[in-house]
Amino acid sequence: MRERLRSYTDDYRLHTEGGRQYLTFPKLDEYRELRHLFTTRHGGVSSGCVGTWNFGARDLDTPENIRRNYEILADTLCLSPDRLVVSDQTHTVNIRQVTAADGGKGVTRPKDYRGVDGLVTNERQLALVTGHADCNAIFFFDPSKQVIGLVHSGWRGTLGGIGREMIRLMREKYGCSPADILAGVGPSLCQECFEVDPDVAQAFFDEDASYRAFALRRGDKYYIDLKGIIRHDLLACGLGEDHLMDMKLCTKCNTADFFSHRGQKGKRGIMAAAMALI
Numbered sequence: 001m002r003e004r005l006r007s008y009t010d011d012y013r014l015h016t017e018g019g020r021q022y023l024t025f026p027k028l029d030e031y032r033e034l035r036h037l038f039t040t041r042h043g044g045v046s047s048g049c050v051g052t053w054n055f056g057a058r059d060l061d062t063p064e065n066i067r068r069n070y071e072i073l074a075d076t077l078c079l080s081p082d083r084l085v086v087s088d089q090t091h092t093v094n095i096r097q098v099t100a101a102d103g104g105k106g107v108t109r110p111k112d113y114r115g116v117d118g119l120v121t122n123e124r125q126l127a128l129v130t131g132h133a134d135c136n137a138i139f140f141f142d143p144s145k146q147v148i149g150l151v152h153s154g155w156r157g158t159l160g161g162i163g164r165e166m167i168r169l170m171r172e173k174y175g176c177s178p179a180d181i182l183a184g185v186g187p188s189l190c191q192e193c194f195e196v197d198p199d200v201a202q203a204f205f206d207e208d209a210s211y212r213a214f215a216l217r218r219g220d221k222y223y224i225d226l227k228g229i230i231r232h233d234l235l236a237c238g239l240g241e242d243h244l245m246d247m248k249l250c251t252k253c254n255t256a257d258f259f260s261h262r263g264q265k266g267k268r269g270i271m272a273a274a275m276a277l278i
């Protein structure tokens with residue numbers, strides 16, 4: 001299914017600033033103390049299959065371009081690049097509690113951590129950043145305790161429950177109540193575009209029999225609704241139905257605006273999800 005970005009729907013808002021285009025959740029835009037966004041392909045300095053706003057794919061782009069793209073991201077967030085903190089994604093369910101001491105890691109200085117697929121903080125002027133090209137970004141915000149979190153939840157992270165892990169950490173380390181937490185899923189594969197072999201589908205069914213409701217079988221392939229599973233899990237954690245958001249955008253269905261690992265057969269850039277308390 002091909003779809004074009006609209007400037008505004010109930011589920012997302014498209015911001016255009018010069019050549020930059022990024023998306024936000026209308027419900028999170030209401031909080032003045034919060035800045036958040038999910039980038040599109042448009043707004044950076046890279047070209048070709050990683051054109052133009054690429055934050056990864058280091059084998060297909062130059063370090064200078066990627067550095068410049070992060071600077072443009074920082075500028076969009078009204079923060080300096082040394083206030084960004086970038087994940088180190090390896091499909092784990094590990095979440096790092098980020099502090100000011102982490103500022104700039106992955107942008108202006110090297111990361112000193114490995115295997116971090118989620119970031120959480122209650123500190124201000126510090127932007128959490130994760131990278132995406134089909135995998136789900138889940139944004140978390142507790143307006144009551146003023147805590148933000150961001151995770152990379154591909155199929156392995158979703159199967160492992162990184163969203164549930166974020167809720168556990170927000171409860172235990174920051175005193176959050178699940179009923180206060182808002183959570184939203186950015187652009188990622190729709191069910192039709194997430195075709196898997198039976199062994200992957202079986203891994204989900206073994207994890208939780210109720211996940212069968214989110215899988216369709218066609219021939220010897222399965223189609224799994226990862227966003228549906230994330231939503232199911234967050235509701236089970238105690239989040240309110242009206243606190244769950246979904247941009248309802250598929251990266252593979254719209255490779256004009258999004259990088260897509262499957263849509264571009266691996267020759268793709270990486271988009272950024274970012275979130276900061278101001």
Ligand SMILES: [Zn+2]
Pocket residue numbers: 001189190191192193250251252253
């Ligand atoms: Zn799709």
